Amino acid sequence: MVARRGRRNGAEVKLDADNAPTAEMPAVTGAAPDPVRVKAIPEAAVARLAVYLRVLSAMAEQGATTVASEELSAAAGVNSAKLRKDLSYLGSYGTRGVGYEVQVLVGQIERTLGLTRQHKVAVVGIGNLGHALANYGGFPGRGFPVEALFDVDADLIGVPVGGIPVSHLEDIPAVCAERGISIGVIATPPTAAQSVCDRLVAGGVQCILNFAPVVLQVPEQIEVRKVDLAVELQILSFHVARRAEETNSSHPVGNGMVVR
Amino acid sequence: MVARRGRRNGAEVKLDADNAPTAEMPAVTGAAPDPVRVKAIPEAAVARLAVYLRVLSAMAEQGATTVASEELSAAAGVNSAKLRKDLSYLGSYGTRGVGYEVQVLVGQIERTLGLTRQHKVAVVGIGNLGHALANYGGFPGRGFPVEALFDVDADLIGVPVGGIPVSHLEDIPAVCAERGISIGVIATPPTAAQSVCDRLVAGGVQCILNFAPVVLQVPEQIEVRKVDLAVELQILSFHVARRAEETNSSHPVGNGMVVR
């Protein structure tokens, strides 16, 4: 079966934990009533689960009780094989010949994504973007209440935005710790981002969502996700350029970029 | 290495025989005078090029003239092998034994990403987020000037935001066509997003950056990128949950009551 190959000789050995994406390993759990443990879900699948969840919630609201992979996948913009594979990471919650029960799926995805508890959010940098984020007022569906706001601007300190008074950057560690913030959102100018990040970490936040265009340095147990407007636009720009090049496939060179 | 490239990076037709379980034929059949195209840059690499570009620009500002892969990769948060591979897609612009010339690299990346020309942007939905985006005033480094704003709200029509007067959603096609908008940014509530998207497409935009939590349906030549706050937070939530599970690996924690 899974042949395991040695590695030549190099640094770093990544302890090959056997997580074949589909294997029924005899979990070491004793007589656990609930098969919760098992294999890791691929990162890419996690992102899609969040999308499925939204689509399913919408369907539930419209009274759907069951849904087939074909239908759900179409609504989520993926193909059905991928959808089924993704859902299979959760366990077997579908009914062959029928489909999935919407409510069951919603529950399982919420459990898997850790949405059965709240995650308090702090927003740092109350400029245009931070303001917008703060006013979102408890991001999506209640699970992510914004409970702290920070900025450097003296004129803003104490002013409530979306119901929460703004505190000073220096108080990040204390306030985050005190309020039990678990997610920090950085919406500051790039120059301030790293120091803000350090303070958030000092305050005990576990994850950071970074809107500032900088690569943050964090201790390895902290999870960081980055949303970068400039990068998104530049990727789009690349595609426009590529399309233009393709359409008038007349000037293949001009600048010396050639076949490899 | 005779890999043959399909036309497009994403979609592309399958010309694969969908039968013989183990039979495999030397793919590529009638090779027409297929022009040898420039090797396409992997999608994943494109996103990183944008990051390298920013880092390089910062280095240039501080007077650096050359940089080695080790240094640049560290600053960009990737490893050096990946960096070198990514840069190799642009061509050979480094000097063995020395490194890369910062200015040369900046120029090549800009050219590759299509940043040598401007891409006019329209922002639709002037709520909190749209307002923030509009005020960015010509996104990153001058290459993406915001030149049109739209909303449904009658109170907003005509009011200038960040220097540009807001127009009505209905005028999207006409205004976009007239001003030569190439990128549309959707910052509306989810319910409006698809219709806005259709109008942007009608107005001739080639790419869409979608902040609304919906899966957009677009003609295949339109490139869409999505930025989804809820999804980002839920991914972070997943990691918090997984870490918690790992730390206390024994207790599935009963069954949390929920919130959502």
Added chain:
DNA sequence: AGCTGTGAATCGTTTCACAGCT
């Protein structure tokens, strides 16, 4: 008859490791 769940094949990305140039 229909649809899920999943091994196996395929495809894309990352990493290794070293030849080749400076």
Added chain:
DNA sequence: AGCTGTGAAACGATTCACAGCT
């Protein structure tokens, strides 16, 4: 001696295709 450029190996994600359940 040092650093790039790159085949090839390893890894990871997606798609195929069908066995197995309802």
